[in-house]
Amino acid sequence: MDVTVALTVNGVERTVTTDPQRPLLDVLREDLHLTGAKYACGEGRCGACAVLMDGRRVLSCVTPVSLADGKSITTIEGLAQGDRLHPVQEAFLEEGAMQCGYCTPGMILSAVALLQQTPNPTDEEIVAGMNGNICRCNGYVKIQNAVRRAAEKMRR
Numbered sequence: 001m002d003v004t005v006a007l008t009v010n011g012v013e014r015t016v017t018t019d020p021q022r023p024l025l026d027v028l029r030e031d032l033h034l035t036g037a038k039y040a041c042g043e044g045r046c047g048a049c050a051v052l053m054d055g056r057r058v059l060s061c062v063t064p065v066s067l068a069d070g071k072s073i074t075t076i077e078g079l080a081q082g083d084r085l086h087p088v089q090e091a092f093l094e095e096g097a098m099q100c101g102y103c104t105p106g107m108i109l110s111a112v113a114l115l116q117q118t119p120n121p122t123d124e125e126i127v128a129g130m131n132g133n134i135c136r137c138n139g140y141v142k143i144q145n146a147v148r149r150a151a152e153k154m155r156r
């Protein structure tokens with residue numbers, strides 16, 4: 001039976017009436033037309049679908065939309081302030097930390113969550129914090145550099 005879920009997405013209150021078990025990713029992409037979060041493995045193994053829920057990273061492909069009821073969701077579309085990119089977005093651009101870009105929204109949101117918890121991470125903490133986000137283009141060195149650069153920017 002469908003239920004109505006009320007959630008805030010990128011600062012905007014939204015309601016959707018749907019199967020409560022439907023993945024949050026499907027609702028974001030298909031109902032709310034926010035296609036930044038990507039579908040890849042569909043089973044919680046790659047991080048392409050990562051979004052923030054009340055500031056914490058969740059894998060939206062394995063998160064039933066009912067769990068988002070009353071929560072605040074941030075997708076890649078909600079990170080920039082107008083024309084001003086989030087420091088993590090800036091750092092990814094400056095380091096060229098993307099090739100095909102398919103993993104990038106999930107990488108950036110995972111980095112945001114990491115840096116909110118650990119503003120001055122060691123390289124080991126960056127690797128551990130980004131563990132679970134897979135880049136099929138193997139851009140890990142530049143991604144790690146971007147997270148380090150973003151941390152510096154955010155501490156300034």
Ligand code: FES
Nearest residue numbers: 040042046047061
């Ligand atoms: S698509 Fe969600 S973790 Fe891979």
Ligand code: FES
Nearest residue numbers: 099103135136137
């Ligand atoms: S840039 Fe292609 S999957 Fe990461």
